[in-house]
Amino acid sequence: MTKRLYSLLIRFWFAAKMAGHGILANPLRSALTILGVAIGVTSVVSLMGIGEGARQAVVEQFESFGTNVIAIKAQDASVEFKPEEAEELVERVEGLEMATPVVNTKAVMRWRRARGYVNVIGVNSQFPQIRDHDVIAGHFFTRWHVMQRSPVAVLGYNMAVGLMGGRSPVGQTISLNGETYRIVGVLAAKGSGKAEGIDDKVVIPYTTAQKIAEKRTVEEIWGKAASSKEADLVVVQLGRIYKRKLGLDQSAPTPVTTEVEGGPPEAMMKAGMVKTVMKPGGDRPKKPSIPGGEDLITITNLNQLVKEADKANRVMTLLLGGIAAVSLLVGGLGIMNIMLVAVTERTEEIGVRRALGAKQADLLIQFLLEALYVSGIGAVAGIVAGIWGLNVFERYGFETAVSFQAVKTAAVIAIGCGLLFGVYPAVSASSVPPVEALRRQ
Amino acid sequence: MALLELKGIARSYKTGQIKVDALKGIDISIEEGDFISIMGPSGSGKSTLLNIIGCLDKPTSGTYEIAGRRVEKMTDGQLADIRNRLIGFVFQSFHLLPDLDAQANVELPLIYRGISGRERRKRAIAALESVGLGDRLHHLPSQLSGGEQQRVAIARAIVGDPAVILADEPTGALDSRSGENIMSIFRDLNHNQGKTIVQVTHEKSVARYGHKIFHLLDGEIERIEVVNDSISQEVRVK
Numbered sequence: 001m002t003k004r005l006y007s008l009l010i011r012f013w014f015a016a017k018m019a020g021h022g023i024l025a026n027p028l029r030s031a032l033t034i035l036g037v038a039i040g041v042t043s044v045v046s047l048m049g050i051g052e053g054a055r056q057a058v059v060e061q062f063e064s065f066g067t068n069v070i071a072i073k074a075q076d077a078s079v080e081f082k083p084e085e086a087e088e089l090v091e092r093v094e095g096l097e098m099a100t101p102v103v104n105t106k107a108v109m110r111w112r113r114a115r116g117y118v119n120v121i122g123v124n125s126q127f128p129q130i131r132d133h134d135v136i137a138g139h140f141f142t143r144w145h146v147m148q149r150s151p152v153a154v155l156g157y158n159m160a161v162g163l164m165g166g167r168s169p170v171g172q173t174i175s176l177n178g179e180t181y182r183i184v185g186v187l188a189a190k191g192s193g194k195a196e197g198i199d200d201k202v203v204i205p206y207t208t209a210q211k212i213a214e215k216r217t218v219e220e221i222w223g224k225a226a227s228s229k230e231a232d233l234v235v236v237q238l239g240r241i242y243k244r245k246l247g248l249d250q251s252a253p254t255p256v257t258t259e260v261e262g263g264p265p266e267a268m269m270k271a272g273m274v275k276t277v278m279k280p281g282g283d284r285p286k287k288p289s290i291p292g293g294e295d296l297i298t299i300t301n302l303n304q305l306v307k308e309a310d311k312a313n314r315v316m317t318l319l320l321g322g323i324a325a326v327s328l329l330v331g332g333l334g335i336m337n338i339m340l341v342a343v344t345e346r347t348e349e350i351g352v353r354r355a356l357g358a359k360q361a362d363l364l365i366q367f368l369l370e371a372l373y374v375s376g377i378g379a380v381a382g383i384v385a386g387i388w389g390l391n392v393f394e395r396y397g398f399e400t401a402v403s404f405q406a407v408k409t410a411a412v413i414a415i416g417c418g419l420l421f422g423v424y425p426a427v428s429a430s431s432v433p434p435v436e437a438l439r440r441q
Numbered sequence: 442m443a444l445l446e447l448k449g450i451a452r453s454y455k456t457g458q459i460k461v462d463a464l465k466g467i468d469i470s471i472e473e474g475d476f477i478s479i480m481g482p483s484g485s486g487k488s489t490l491l492n493i494i495g496c497l498d499k500p501t502s503g504t505y506e507i508a509g510r511r512v513e514k515m516t517d518g519q520l521a522d523i524r525n526r527l528i529g530f531v532f533q534s535f536h537l538l539p540d541l542d543a544q545a546n547v548e549l550p551l552i553y554r555g556i557s558g559r560e561r562r563k564r565a566i567a568a569l570e571s572v573g574l575g576d577r578l579h580h581l582p583s584q585l586s587g588g589e590q591q592r593v594a595i596a597r598a599i600v601g602d603p604a605v606i607l608a609d610e611p612t613g614a615l616d617s618r619s620g621e622n623i624m625s626i627f628r629d630l631n632h633n634q635g636k637t638i639v640q641v642t643h644e645k646s647v648a649r650y651g652h653k654i655f656h657l658l659d660g661e662i663e664r665i666e667v668v669n670d671s672i673s674q675e676v677r678v679k
Contacts, residue, residue, distance in 0.1 A: 007555020014552045021540050352536045355497060356597070357525020357553040359518050434497045438536070 015362055019369035022342065033331075033338045034378045037417070040328030041382020041410045046389040047324045048406030051317030053390075053399040058313055062306040064194035066132035068225040069302040070096070070234055072242070075295045079246070080217035083206060086124065089223060093237045095230030098126040099223035103206045105213040107176040111163055118159070119201045120176065122209020123222075128187070130224040131195065138170035138185030145184075146205040153181040157189035158199040176202065177212055228303050235301045242297055321406065325413060331378065332417030335371050339425035343367065350429055351437025363430040371422025372415065379414035383407055442509060443470035444604060444637055445494060450503035451660075452489050463489040465660040466503065471605075476631040477639045478648035481657030487641045488609065490657065494639060495528050495607045496520045508604050525553050529598030533610035535590045537582040543569060543593045544578040550601040568596040572626055588619030595626055599636070606630065608640035612647055624650050 023030040074080060086099040103122035108115060125143045128135060137160070141152045153176070155169060160183075163169050169183045181204065190198055210216060223238075225231035343350075350363060386407075390400040452464040463486045471477055481487045492498040493505065496512055499520075505512045507527055515523065524530075529550075537546045547565040556564075569575060572592040582590050591611060598606050608627070612620030628650055630636040640651065648654045654666040 004555075006557070010555045010557060011553060025540055348536065349538055352538060353549070353553075354521065355495070355524060355530050355536075356550045357521050357601075359521045359553075361518075362553065435492050438497070438532070 011362055015366040016369050018366050019373055022370045023373055029338060033334050033374050036331035036334035037375050037378025037414055038382040040331035041379050041414050042386040043324035043327050044321055044410040045383055045386025045406050047320040048317055049390040049400045049402050050393060050398055051320045052403035053401040055313030055317055056401050057399040058309045059306055062309055064190050065302045068228055068231045070223045070225060070231060071300045072221040073298050074219045075298055079296050081221055083218050086221050093234055095225050095234045096223045097226050098130050099221055100124040100127050100130055101206050101218040102220035102222055103209040103213055103218050105209055107212050110175040120209055121201050121203050122206035124206055130222055134188035135185045136188045137168045140185050141205055146207055149207040151179055151181045152184045154185040154187060154203040155183060156187055156199040156201045160186040231301050231303050235299055238299045246296055328413055332421045335374050335418055336421035339371050339422055343425045343429040347432055347437045350432055351434050354434035360430040364426050367426035367429045368422045371418045375414045375418025379411045444473045444508060445471040446506040448504045450493060450500045452501050462660055473637055474635045475637050476651040478651035478654045479641045479657060480648050480654055485657040486660040487657050491607055491609055491641045496523045525550055527604040529603040529606045531594050531598050531608040531611045533613040535594045537590055537593055539582055542579045542581050546593055547597045547600050564600050568600040572596045587615050588622055591623050605637040605639060610642055
């Protein structure tokens with residue numbers, strides 16, 4: 001038994017060696033075939049890498065907003081939130097852990113002798129937990145600061161570095177619209193363009209920000225759900241609350257058609273509500289809206305945005321990969337073509353081997369391995385070239401990512417092509433009758 | 442029991458509508474240690490007969506036993522084994538593999554038998570030395586003369602210690618001196634080592650190296666000539 005296995009091994013090893021001879025016997029032809037496969041693999045790896053890079057960039061962008069964040073945003077000038085609503089919501093909505101009113105405004109900032117416009121964001125003391133910000137120097141302002149409308153500020157990372165050139169600005173003062181603010185802390189960097197550009201902003205209590213913005217209301221509320229599962233439920237509950245509040249739907253809890261003031265829009269809303277109730281945590285963020293009109297407010301589960309962006313980009317990546325796979329297929333056809341030529345050219349060799357005792361399996365394996373070598377070398381070369389190509393793209397400002405999945409897919413497809421397109425020539429080689437093979441010279 | 446026993450061997454080909462009978466009922470028995478020559482004009486079926494004896498081709502009808510084993514019903518894989526173990530081929534145009542050196546060419550049958558590297562090398566070198574090519578082990582076929590190539594082919598045929606050596610016009614592509622050299626190797630193999638040899642040739646002088654000459658005509662054995670050193674007796678079959 002072991003002897004038999006051993007002799008099979010010897011024959012396999014020899015077939016592998018002869019397959020190598022087959023490639024080396026015609027180096028130019030083999031090189032061109034390998035090139036065909038390599039180009040296919042390169043395009044799969046690099047195009048999928050570009051797609052994957054774009055996907056990761058978008059996902060990172062959204063992830064920088066924080067996890068399980070829910071944004072309630074007024075989309076129409078007629079809708080405004082009272083700041084107290086944030087705390088009210090935390091009490092009323094199960095699963096909503098924290099919430100902060102948000103005031104976005106601009107102010108003239110003076111620092112020593114320099115002055116200029118800066119973006120100011122007013123929030124309450126829970127802001128760092130809600131949006132997952134770390135404080136790297138000093139501390140964040142407290143509930144007490146908010147209540148007292150204290151003139152304190154926490155700087156975004158870039159802002160802090162810009163002012164003090166790397167030394168901690170905590171304890172220094174800046175002036176916003178002529179009022180003096182004490183700097184109490186600095187936020188950790190999120191990265192350029194991430195988290196709505198927080199790195200370049202000045203964060204102050206929303207009560208103080210309202211003064212700068214000269215208004216009593218806020219246009220946004222950010223909340224944080226306890227978990228991603230809760231986040232979906234929170235969105236549903238918020239949807240119900242705001243619909244009622246805005247007079248869009250009064251029968252919210254029961255998905256039964258009832259007469260409600262408001263006329264035609266109501267029917268559509270009902271449909272929306274049914275969906276919400278039937279499918280809590282459905283895959284679309286809930287948006288109470290007036291049919292035919294603009295959205296009044298949007299309630300967005302940022303987790304959901306991440307997922308959707310991820311999905312959209314995944315589709316794009318697959319599409320790019322699919323296009324590239326066509327060229328890989330062409331490379332595979334090249335293998336088949338060359339192998340068929342090789343089989344015809346080498347009938348004498350086949351005949352001699354058969355006369356000396358080679359079985360069909362010996363020749364089948366030999367020619368199959370030859371095709372596999374070509375596709376294997378092509379795959380490796382293509383992966384190397386593809387990764388190199390991605391580096392070049394990156395230098396020109398593309399977001400790229402070498403995706404292990406793309407490398408794996410390309411390698412599997414290339415070697416699969418080798419097998420698939422090698423089988424027919426190999427079978428035809430092994431099934432030439434020995435007499436025929438020896439006669440054709 | 443004869444080493445090779447052919448009974449009523451017929452082989453016909455179909456070319457379109459026409460059926461060609463290449464062999465029409467051949468009965469041959471070849472004893473161990475025989476040296477047989479097969480002669481005949483082209484188209485007489487001598488190559489077809491050799492292919493059938495060599496298990497490269499199967500007869501349309503008739504039975505064929507080699508060393509007591511019935512061949513005509515065997516599968517392709519079994520036939521490959523028979524060729525590998527019982528038969529050594531020498532072809533007119535040598536049929537060496539061009540990108541393997543002499544030693545690797547000689548090792549081929551042993552590889553398909555699954556013999557390990559060291560043993561293979563030992564036997565290949567011995568076989569090449571026995572045909573006087575001990576100093577040409579690592580020459581490629583293209584670096585050898587015709588006569589030398591044919592000697593490599595003979596070494597390849599005997600390296601597996603087969604029951605019978607089949608030679609198809611072994612001197613056909615050689616000049617007369619190389620041809621004589623080749624034939625003396627065959628005679629030596631037969632005389633001193635007791636190898637059974639069957640050769641096809643159309644040269645009378647080459648055929649006379651054998652003990653018997655089978656004359657083929659139109660797919661049938663016309664007569665068997667027994668070579669007796671200088672005098673040859675003719676036996677009429679029909």
